[in-house]
Amino acid sequence: YVLTQPPSVSVAPGQTARITCGGNDIGSKRVHWYQQRPGQAPVLVVYEDDDRPSGIPERFSGSNFGNTATLTVSGVEAGDEADFYCQVWDTDTVHGPVFGSGTRVSVL
């Protein structure tokens, strides 16, 4: 199962960043999102399409429909600059997690 993300997204401070994750009928799967700041381990920011772990700001939200899942970061701050990865669980072949190619979010 292949997940496709745009390599990069640029956004001005205070604006909204939208990061897409494309996959065949991804809307039928549960999508999770991770933020990876430079030199750090990934951190789960959204799970099961639109839920946030404890401690993750409401600025991070997710949606998933059809062939595209989207992570939305509202009111972008300089500290949001990072790589973002989507992930689903492949129950058909690998029986494990599949990660997207990653999107680098740059804050202008």
Add this chain to the structure above:
Amino acid sequence: QITLKESGPTLVKPTQTLTLTCTLSGFSINSGGEGVAWIRQPPEKALEWVSLIYGDGTVRHSPSLLSKVTVTKDTAKNQVVLTVTHVDPGDTGTYYCGRLGNSWVGSWGQGILVTVSS
């Protein structure tokens, strides 16, 4: 508090065997519902799932690495061990272990950078 910490060699020679240990705290790999995954990341590249193991002993490997990886658990030490045989430069990268939620990785270790070079 849940923590995971990877340990092992940071430099290995081609064709050698790499053994990495993930030490768990705050949860037990002996519990049937718990699972730990290994994920690696080549320099400047995307995350790649390697292997996983559940408390009931179920093991899964990435099909692309099936022939060269094994994963085991030491319930007495509350550790998960990843072994990669016949390493080559393509195995260079940061290796993370993570606690599995239903289908996501809820907590990650800090990672360990492994370089394969002669």
